[in-house]
Amino acid sequence: MELRVRETMIGVAGASLGTAVLLLVPAQVPGATIAAIGDMRSPAFFPVLAAIIVLAGATGIVLAQRRAEPPAAEAMPTRPWAAMAAVIAGGTAVPFLGIYAGLLVAMLGIGVVLRTRPLAFAITTAVSLSAVHLLFARTLRVVFPDPTLPLPSWWPH
Amino acid sequence: MLKRTILCGALGAALLAGPALAQATFPDRPVRLVTPYPPGGATSLHAAIITTVAEPFIGQPMISILRAGGGGVVGATEVARAQADGYTLLLGDPTINSLRPQVENLPFKAEDFIPVARINFAPVVFVAAANAPFTDLAGMIAHARANPDRIVYSSDNVNGLTFTAFEMLKAGANIRMRGVDFGGGGPAMNALLGGNTMAYAGLPAVVGEHIEAGKVKPICVTDVARLARFPNVPTCAEAGQPVQWLFWLGIMAPKGTPQDRIEKLSEGFAKMAQDPGFLTLIGRINSGIQFLDHKAFAEAFEKEKAELRTLYANLRNR
Amino acid sequence: MIENLIIGFGVILNPASLLAALAGLVAGIVVGAIPGLTATMAVAILSPFTFFMRPEVGIPFLLAVFKAAIYAGSIPAITIATPGTAAAAATAIDGNALARAGQARRALEMSLYASVAADLMATIGLILLATWLASVALAFGPPEMVMLYLIALLTIGSVAGRSPAKAALSAGVGLLIASIGLDPMSGQTRFTFGSYELSGGIAFIPLLIGLFALAEVFTEAAARPPEPAAVNAIRPGEAALKLAEFLRVTPTIGRSTLIGFGVGVLPGIGAEIACWLSYGLAKRLSKEPELYGRGSLEGVAAAESGNNGACPGDLIPMMVFGIPGDTVTAVLLGAFMAQGLTPGPLLFQKHAALVYGFFAVLIVANVMLLALGLGAIRIARLITRIPRSALSPLVVAVALVGAYAVNSALLDVWIAIAGGVAGYVMRRLGIPIPPMVIAMLVAPGLENALRQSLLLSTDGLAIFVTRPVSGVMVAIVAAALAAMTWAAFRRRAA
Numbered sequence: 008m009e010l011r012v013r014e015t016m017i018g019v020a021g022a023s024l025g026t027a028v029l030l031l032v033p034a035q036v037p038g039a040t041i042a043a044i045g046d047m048r049s050p051a052f053f054p055v056l057a058a059i060i061v062l063a064g065a066t067g068i069v070l071a072q073r074r075a076e077p078p079a080a081e082a083m084p085t086r087p088w089a090a091m092a093a094v095i096a097g098g099t100a101v102p103f104l105g106i107y108a109g110l111l112v113a114m115l116g117i118g119v120v121l122r123t124r125p126l127a128f129a130i131t132t133a134v135s136l137s138a139v140h141l142l143f144a145r146t147l148r149v150v151f152p153d154p155t156l157p158l159p160s161w162w163p164h
Numbered sequence: 165m166l167k168r169t170i171l172c173g174a175l176g177a178a179l180l181a182g183p184a185l186a187q188a189t190f191p192d193r194p195v196r197l198v199t200p201y202p203p204g205g206a207t208s209l210h211a212a213i214i215t216t217v218a219e220p221f222i223g224q225p226m227i228s229i230l231r232a233g234g235g236g237v238v239g240a241t242e243v244a245r246a247q248a249d250g251y252t253l254l255l256g257d258p259t260i261n262s263l264r265p266q267v268e269n270l271p272f273k274a275e276d277f278i279p280v281a282r283i284n285f286a287p288v289v290f291v292a293a294a295n296a297p298f299t300d301l302a303g304m305i306a307h308a309r310a311n312p313d314r315i316v317y318s319s320d321n322v323n324g325l326t327f328t329a330f331e332m333l334k335a336g337a338n339i340r341m342r343g344v345d346f347g348g349g350g351p352a353m354n355a356l357l358g359g360n361t362m363a364y365a366g367l368p369a370v371v372g373e374h375i376e377a378g379k380v381k382p383i384c385v386t387d388v389a390r391l392a393r394f395p396n397v398p399t400c401a402e403a404g405q406p407v408q409w410l411f412w413l414g415i416m417a418p419k420g421t422p423q424d425r426i427e428k429l430s431e432g433f434a435k436m437a438q439d440p441g442f443l444t445l446i447g448r449i450n451s452g453i454q455f456l457d458h459k460a461f462a463e464a465f466e467k468e469k470a471e472l473r474t475l476y477a478n479l480r481n482r
Numbered sequence: 483m484i485e486n487l488i489i490g491f492g493v494i495l496n497p498a499s500l501l502a503a504l505a506g507l508v509a510g511i512v513v514g515a516i517p518g519l520t521a522t523m524a525v526a527i528l529s530p531f532t533f534f535m536r537p538e539v540g541i542p543f544l545l546a547v548f549k550a551a552i553y554a555g556s557i558p559a560i561t562i563a564t565p566g567t568a569a570a571a572a573t574a575i576d577g578n579a580l581a582r583a584g585q586a587r588r589a590l591e592m593s594l595y596a597s598v599a600a601d602l603m604a605t606i607g608l609i610l611l612a613t614w615l616a617s618v619a620l621a622f623g624p625p626e627m628v629m630l631y632l633i634a635l636l637t638i639g640s641v642a643g644r645s646p647a648k649a650a651l652s653a654g655v656g657l658l659i660a661s662i663g664l665d666p667m668s669g670q671t672r673f674t675f676g677s678y679e680l681s682g683g684i685a686f687i688p689l690l691i692g693l694f695a696l697a698e699v700f701t702e703a704a705a706r707p708p709e710p711a712a713v714n715a716i717r718p719g720e721a722a723l724k725l726a727e728f729l730r731v732t733p734t735i736g737r738s739t740l741i742g743f744g745v746g747v748l749p750g751i752g753a754e755i756a757c758w759l760s761y762g763l764a765k766r767l768s769k770e771p772e773l774y775g776r777g778s779l780e781g782v783a784a785a786e787s788g789n790n791g792a793c794p795g796d797l798i799p800m801m802v803f804g805i806p807g808d809t810v811t812a813v814l815l816g817a818f819m820a821q822g823l824t825p826g827p828l829l830f831q832k833h834a835a836l837v838y839g840f841f842a843v844l845i846v847a848n849v850m851l852l853a854l855g856l857g858a859i860r861i862a863r864l865i866t867r868i869p870r871s872a873l874s875p876l877v878v879a880v881a882l883v884g885a886y887a888v889n890s891a892l893l894d895v896w897i898a899i900a901g902g903v904a905g906y907v908m909r910r911l912g913i914p915i916p917p918m919v920i921a922m923l924v925a926p927g928l929e930n931a932l933r934q935s936l937l938l939s940t941d942g943l944a945i946f947v948t949r950p951v952s953g954v955m956v957a958i959v960a961a962a963l964a965a966m967t968w969a970a971f972r973r974r975a976a
Contacts (some may be wrong), residue, residue, distance in 0.1 A: 184630045203806040203807075203808065203811070203812030203815070204749075204804075204805040204806050204812065208806075208812055209815075209819075211816075212812070212813075212815060212816030212819055212820075213816070213819060213820075215530070215624070215816065216530070216817075216819065216820040217820075219530065220825070225530050227526060227527070227530075228526070228813070228816060229526075230809050230812055231682070232666055233663065233666065233682065233683065234664030234665070234666065234669040234681070235665075235666075235667070237664055237669045237681075238663075238664055238682050238683075240679060240682055241678055241681060241682075242682065245678060268669070270669075271678050271681060296897065313718075314940070316937075316938055321667075321669070322667075322668065322669070342937065343937075344624075344934050344937040344938050345667050345933075345934070346934065347666065349752070350749075350805050350806065351749070353803075353805055354620060354749055354799075354803070354805055355623060355624075357620050358619075358620030358621055358622070359620070359625055360623035360624065360938065373804060373824070373826040373827060373828060374803075374826075374827065375825070376828065377827035377828060379827060398807070422517070444822075445819060445820070445822075447505055448819065448822075448824045449819070449824065479868060
């Protein structure tokens with residue numbers, strides 16, 4: 008995508024965010040309106056100020072594109088999105104299958120995307136899961152959520 | 165066919181036995197005690213001591229968690245919504261557990277907690293900054309009358325411990341002073357010690373040591389009798405304004421926690437409250453123990469709800 | 483005082499205390515080096531174990547954990563662009579840039595030497611000036627804190643990169659994220675969309691983990707072709723840090739330590755903000771500002787001295803007043819009380835020998851940290867030889883679990899994942915991440931202090947100029963803003 012178009016889109020996205028926040032203020036902050044920018048004691052003062060800063064930044068980005076020459080921009084690769092999907096899948100799996108299964112899902116996905124060699128992957132997975140169990144579950148006594156799907160009692164969770 | 169049935173039966177039994185076996189003894193892992201206020205106030209101080217001493221009486225280590233925010237609402241909400249299995253407890257008080265849920269629109273109700281054990285029940289001490297232009301209650305009231313809204317005191321949160329104490333004083337003496345919310349006793353004391361505010365009202369655990377060191381001036385105690393530790397500090401009634409405000413700190417569990425676990429915890433805390441080591445530590449922070457087990461605490465809690473509602477209505481109508 | 487210190491050394495120069503300090507340092511390094519494990523968590527979990535030890539054994543252990551964790555956060559920050567603790571976020575920028583340029587060893591060593599030097603100087607400051615500093619710190623009321631937070635926000639100018647507009651966007655988004663949750667003073671919900679989980683706000687550490695650790699893995703996935711060999715490996719024979727290089731940054735270390743220590747003394751503000759303040763000032767005063775962000779050893783030194791200088795400062799309000807400034811010192815307070823030591827005005831009178839013993843052990847631990855740190859760097863070298871394709875799944879697992887472990891909340895895992903996506907997108911789009919981080923760190927404190935100042939004031943905003951200290955700080959902020967605008971103009975004209 009051409010740089011200028013991309014930058015303008017960032018600006019537009021930023022502007023939409025800022026405007027959305029301003030519009031949501033009356034609903035999301037009980038008892039306040041955009042006019043809160045004038046009253047520093049109101050709970051809405053900071054969000055409104057932040058939204059204005061976002062708008063200012065977005066405007067600045069769009070304006071800067073007027074002057075810049077468009078250099079060649081690289082296309083966005085697709086593999087990071089696959090990596091993100093893997094992590095999201097892992098996160099989604101955790102409440103259903105337990106923490107270890109969820110982590111395994113995420114790690115598998117990442118391994119596939121990064122083309123980890125099988126032996127290295129096996130070692131990494133073994134080390135990670137044991138580290139998580141020993142360090143977090145045993146030593147730090149972090150309590151992981153119980154999986155909600157009916158699973159056999161030997162399923163680690 | 166028979167084999168398959170037996171196999172399925174065995175599998176089914178194994179699946180069912182799993183969760184039953186997990187029941188075992190309570191507690192089988194550490195218990196979390198949540199303090200909903202910033203560090204340095206009476207709640208976090210007591211939580212520190214309780215979690216230090218509790219292990220032999222509860223059976224598992226107790227971990228102190230500080231979850232400040234929204235004047236106590238964030239921590240309390242977290243416990244209210246936590247799993248009701250007895251492993252997450254709140255160190256609560258009448259303002260966050262009783263007064264505020266009744267008069268404000270909070271994400272939880274007073275009924276969302278079950279009283280487990282009341283640890284103490286103490287009055288607050290009004291104190292003034294070392295450089296304040298008054299040294300006793302009469303002086304403070306006179307100064308306030310001469311300069312309405314000019315005396316600034318450290319407050320904690322709207323409808324909190326200090327807030328209510330000052331509201332009662334202001335209503336009774338018909339004076340006007342301004343409070344600044346600092347979120348809890350720790351930051352409030354900081355402001356007072358730094359001379360940024362002129363007055364504060366806090367539990368002896370927070371102000372005691374500073375009174376002893378001469379850094380703040382005690383004004384009066386909101387009880388019917390003087391504090392043993394500070395026999396020279398008059399009660400507010402003696403000093404001219406009959407303000408009585410007793411504030412408890414107690415362990416609260418989320419609604420739905422099994423009754424046997426509540427009882428086990430209550431017994432554990434009862435034993436802890438008699439332990440000499442615990443009492444020594446409590447004494448070191450100028451506090452005392454006025455223990456109530458879960459039944460007595462629950463009764464007192466119910467009675468107090470109505471009293472607090474009335475108090476609030478009276479203060480709003482002045 | 484010297485006699486007291488000598489007595490103090492006598493108290494702790496015994497095998498048990500020294501062993502405890504050593505064990506604490508090791509534990510602290512492990513905790514600090516794992517992203518998602520915070521010093522607070524470690525001290526909280528380990529403190530009950532110290533209750534049954536003698537005070538001169540248990541307390542040095544915890545103090546050592548605290549110090550070492552703040553240092554060790556820089557190790558993953560430099561090697562895998564993932565700060566191990568929030569205070570190492572500023573180190574990650576230049577540290578990782580150096581690592582990518584094949585200079586990981588020098589960055590790691592600079593980080594160690596700067597941290598130890600800063601800690602030593604700050605500890606001496608603690609010993610000499612604790613009580614005096616504590617009363618000075620008290621004079622910092624809400625208006626002064628507002629000014630300090632504004633100065634911290636100004637450092638965004640230093641890390642803005644090429645586009646001030648994008649930096650503003652980033653900072654604004656950071657402020658918005660910080661507003662989600664409950665309003666600190668009225669308790670009203672803000673932008674929680676009815677969800678009670680969000681009423682606690684967006685937890686900072688999980689987001690930081692996502693922005694750095696997960697985003698780094700996603701960026702790794704974008705590299706074409708994926709490197710089979712390690713990118714950031716410390717090649718054998720890689721140059722170590724030269725003495726001359728270290729000496730050159732000594733003024734920066736001195737200044738940054740001063741800033742870190744001063745900021746650490748103030749309650750409520752700690753190493754996480756101190757590192758940015760030091761980094762920002764160092765860049766302003768540097769003779770090579772263009773290197774900052776691209777691999778400046780001076781930048782690494784500034785950030786690390788800032789955060790380690792804050793540790794001894796952090797202890798002061800807790801020990802002198804018994805009023806802890808943050809959660810770590812609140813846990814330490816509990817540990818002190820369990821040992822029969824009640825921090826506060828009377829602590830120094832009643833237990834002088836022990837207190838000076840703790841001071842002595844802080845110094846001894848520093849020296850030990852130097853040795854242990856060099857060992858940790860050796861191990862870090864080995865880890866960087868592991869190909870990124872094999873290391874990244876481990877990083878993902880630890881990041882997700884670490885995010886969960888902060889508050890035992892699944893929401894935090896999702897915050898980390900969202901942070902990862904956001905971090906990746908921001909990097910690709912050239913939107914700088916540090917402004918957002920700084921804004922998120924500063925916003926809650928700033929808002930609180932601002933509202934408190936207005937409540938304190940009888941004449942509105944004038945309170946900021948009528949109070950002397952605050953007035954001076956207003957002048958500083960105004961001058962800094964003027965200088966920044968002037969510099970921007972000159973660059974535009976050039």
